[in-house]
Amino acid sequence: MSVPSSDSPDSPDSPDASGSSGSSDASGSAGAPGPSGPPASSAAATSVLVPYAGYLRVYEPLAAFPEPERSHWARYVRRPGPELPDAQDELRRSLAALVPVPPVPVPVQESAEAFVTTVDGTVLVCPWRTRLRGWLALAELEGGTLPAPVLDAMLPPVVRVQLTADHERWRTRNPDARPWIRDAAWRVPLRWFVLFADEEREYVPRGGGSGSGTGTAPGAGRPGSGAAPVLRYRTPMAQARRRLARALKALRESIEEGPMTEGLVEVGRWLEEFHPRALVELDYGGLVHAVGAEVLAADHSAADVAEGIEALRAGDGDAAMAAYERFAERWRAVRDLQFAN
Numbered sequence: 001m002s003v004p005s006s007d008s009p010d011s012p013d014s015p016d017a018s019g020s021s022g023s024s025d026a027s028g029s030a031g032a033p034g035p036s037g038p039p040a041s042s043a044a045a046t047s048v049l050v051p052y053a054g055y056l057r058v059y060e061p062l063a064a065f066p067e068p069e070r071s072h073w074a075r076y077v078r079r080p081g082p083e084l085p086d087a088q089d090e091l092r093r094s095l096a097a098l099v100p101v102p103p104v105p106v107p108v109q110e111s112a113e114a115f116v117t118t119v120d121g122t123v124l125v126c127p128w129r130t131r132l133r134g135w136l137a138l139a140e141l142e143g144g145t146l147p148a149p150v151l152d153a154m155l156p157p158v159v160r161v162q163l164t165a166d167h168e169r170w171r172t173r174n175p176d177a178r179p180w181i182r183d184a185a186w187r188v189p190l191r192w193f194v195l196f197a198d199e200e201r202e203y204v205p206r207g208g209g210s211g212s213g214t215g216t217a218p219g220a221g222r223p224g225s226g227a228a229p230v231l232r233y234r235t236p237m238a239q240a241r242r243r244l245a246r247a248l249k250a251l252r253e254s255i256e257e258g259p260m261t262e263g264l265v266e267v268g269r270w271l272e273e274f275h276p277r278a279l280v281e282l283d284y285g286g287l288v289h290a291v292g293a294e295v296l297a298a299d300h301s302a303a304d305v306a307e308g309i310e311a312l313r314a315g316d317g318d319a320a321m322a323a324y325e326r327f328a329e330r331w332r333a334v335r336d337l338q339f340a341n
Contacts (some may be wrong), residue, residue, distance in 0.1 A: 052290045052338070055087065057281045058237070059117055059124035073125045077116050084116055087285055090128055106134035106163050117279065124279050126180045133179055135170075138163055138320060178273050185333050186290070186338045190305060191263040192282050194247045195240040195271075196233035198303035204230040205270050206292055221311040229288045231296050235299035237271065237278040244268050247309045254312040254320075290337050299328055 053137065062070050090113070111130040116123065141151060170178070184192075206229045235243075248264045255261075271280070288296060309321035 001321070002012055008124055013245060026036060044214075048172060052286045053183045053185045054192075054287050055281075055283045055285045056182045056192050057115065057126045057283065058271070059115070059126040059272050059279040059281065060180070061122055061124055061277055064278070065125070072112070073114060076112070076114060076302075077123050077125065085113055086115075087283070090130065091286075094130065095135075105138060105159070106131055106166070116242065119279055121182040122277075126281075128181065129179050133181065135163065135166075178270065180274075182270075183285075186287075186335045188282065188284065188287070189263070189266050190327060193302045193305040193327075194231075194264060194309070195267075195280055195304045196235050196245075196282055198300055198305065200232065200233045200235050201233070201300065201302060202232050203297060205297070229293065231284040231288055231299065233282045233302060237276055237279050237280055241268070244271070250309050250313045254315075254317075288335065289316045290334060298329065301330065304330075 062073055109131065110114040111128040113128045113130075115128075117126075118124065124286060139154070141155070142160065207227050244264055244267065248261060248268070251264070274316050282302075284296075291299075304323045304327040308320045308327070311319035311323060312319070
């Protein structure tokens with residue numbers, strides 16, 4: 001559906017004559033994104049905040065994109081007018097697409113939007129790829145724990161069958177597609193924090209602006225007295241890969257293969273798909289609206305994870321368990337909020 005999935009991939013496409021999805025050329029190579037969703041000035045872009053998910057994003061330099069997509073993003077970052085959209089804009093547009101009957105959980109065309117930032121004078125782009133992420137979110141829903149009657153009421157079977165068929169046709173033309181954005185509802189997975197160091201943490205309280213980086217702050221809203229708080233980490237791709245490799249080595253030397261190591265391997269494979277000079281960002285996104293300012297200010301989850309990994313490397317199981325318990329307790333409290341009245 002248009003609401004992003006927690007793990008996903010992509011390349012832009014355009015609808016074929018039948019209205020189903022296809023790539024922009026016969027060979028299946030990526031073309032420039034097509035328009036998708038209402039503009040930011042539409043009714044979908046309200047002042048209502050849309051929680052509660054965290055995001056892992058990759059921003060790549062323009063050189064990483066093939067033509068004609070590279071030219072599209074070059075024009076995009078230079079366009080005049082209002083500010084570039086943020087994560088709340090993306091979610092509002094996605095949710096607006098679920099209002100019609102029947103709903104439109106996956107856009108007819110791929111999104112032409114992206115998050116943009118600048119590091120040391122280099123423009124970096126993180127495409128939304130809303131259509132691809134919508135398909136993958138749908139697959140997660142069908143394989144999840146949602147009761148069948150509830151799923152059928154949300155998305156009628158006939159709609160899901162058509163969307164699945166569209167996705168399968170598209171995948172045959174775009175077998176190497178992958179997303180630039182991953183998300184997780186009501187949590188930030190421990191394996192994401194492995195990529196970052198505490199000194200890369202950026203916390204801006206409510207109304208404090210858009211963070212210390214240059215460019216858009218996707219989860220933050222617009223600067224001003226009412227701007228939402230920001231809590232995020234950013235690191236170069238090379239550093240993220242090094243930290244992941246060190247953590248994986250420490251885990252394999254200390255514990256048996258299992259969900260923890262498998263999760264790191266999967267994230268590592270995803271990172272390998274991107275340009276070596278890319279930027280990796282962990283953004284608390286809508287989760288900043290689920291907890292108070294004091295909790296956010298005291299949240300140093302990346303430090304807890306790094307401390308636990310170092311303890312494992314040193315053979316100190318007690319210290320590793322203590323760090324893990326601090327992390328788990330913090331995020332258990334956040335996840336419990338989804339069941340509160």
